[in-house]
Amino acid sequence: MRYELYYWPGIQGRGEYVRLALEAAAARYTDVARLSRSQGGGVAAIMRMMEGERARRAPFAPPFLKAGRLVIAQTANILQYLGPRLSLAPADEAGRLWAHQLQLTIADLVTEVHDTHHPVANSLYYEQQKPAARRRASHFIRERMPKYLDYFEQVVAGNPRGRGHAVGKSLSYVDLSLFQIVAGLRYAFPRAMRRLERKLPRLRTLHDLVASQPRVAAYLDSPRRIPFNESGIFRHYAELDQ
């Protein structure tokens, strides 16, 4: 099976959680929109798929994954599908429900991170909503970010035979996503994160454990890993990191 991932070609965004899973498992895949237009890529490729699927089971938004005849959207749904196929999820039902539950909690956090710079509307520029962004980011840093991160720290601590993994005894898509959360928050809110991280030894260790997996390390070093930037979800605006 060769998977096709459809996601905005210029950002990590929500597609990154899927990219990390495919890369960590050395899955065969094409990141379709990152191909050149002459190769059938670009944003046009995403639009073609969404229009072509119109009459049937069209996604509401990217990312979506083509797996044979299936087209699956919603990041956590894609990872739930890929998990057992890429050996990145627990084998038992309870473990899979738990992994998915955590991934959905990560998705909620990602939305809150996004809304720190876009609290009013996605269709406006950041510059058009700066006062609200400053207020939202301030509450996020003081209330929500510690609440989520403390929770995930507890999750890792509550998996004592997991050798540092979030669920089960080996690498899962939840570990990969938590790596991305730590990396992204360090990029977006370096000051806040430095302070918070002192109390998050398990998440720090998990981040390093994931980053040192040979396939993940190779991916992070490659041009396939898009750098963080101010079009993505994790954006660094110094005025929001207070």
Add this chain to the structure above:
Amino acid sequence: MRYELYYWPGIQGRGEYVRLALEAAAARYTDVARLSRSQGGGVAAIMRMMEGERARRAPFAPPFLKAGRLVIAQTANILQYLGPRLSLAPADEAGRLWAHQLQLTIADLVTEVHDTHHPVANSLYYEQQKPAARRRASHFIRERMPKYLDYFEQVVAGNPRGRGHAVGKSLSYVDLSLFQIVAGLRYAFPRAMRRLERKLPRLRTLHDLVASQPRVAAYLDSPRRIPFNESGIFRHYAELDQ
């Protein structure tokens, strides 16, 4: 199996999607926090469970469902678990992934509805974030609400042998959730909804189809259905419905 639902006792909120599924299937369940404190209910019951689960697989937030030894959180995850057990989901894998994908898109819409009255912080009162709420609600009504509703209208249209159902050929948790979306948006944004609904004949029909299911109708008529109110997710503030 007798299920135990744990959710805030004073609001419909995210718990309502689970309540509707349990009610439509005539499942045996206890809405634990709605019991009196002497019966072991109240918000304290939610807190006890979250603390008791602390060391193991604690939910980040309600709603969560106790099903035997399993404790499952995240609304869409709960519905995915209950779906096949309550005959409220398609039988095939592709159909179940599709139903879950739609439910996750509904969850995204629910978050956006919530943020129309809380664009800055959940820990502040609405009254402390009114200017930002007005801007966010205006964009929501003009851009996001039509985009989501048109999408779901297309979904129902794209299921031509579904006899008005969103997925498959019979009632599913997706239908129940779309009913709740229509009912909630009518409550929160009656002016905007009246205008938009003209172009949503299938969603209107689906709403009525669900409301006329005998078990659902009995539930909606009972004291078990908490009325919409201004502590929930769908809130009616006339100034936001412009």
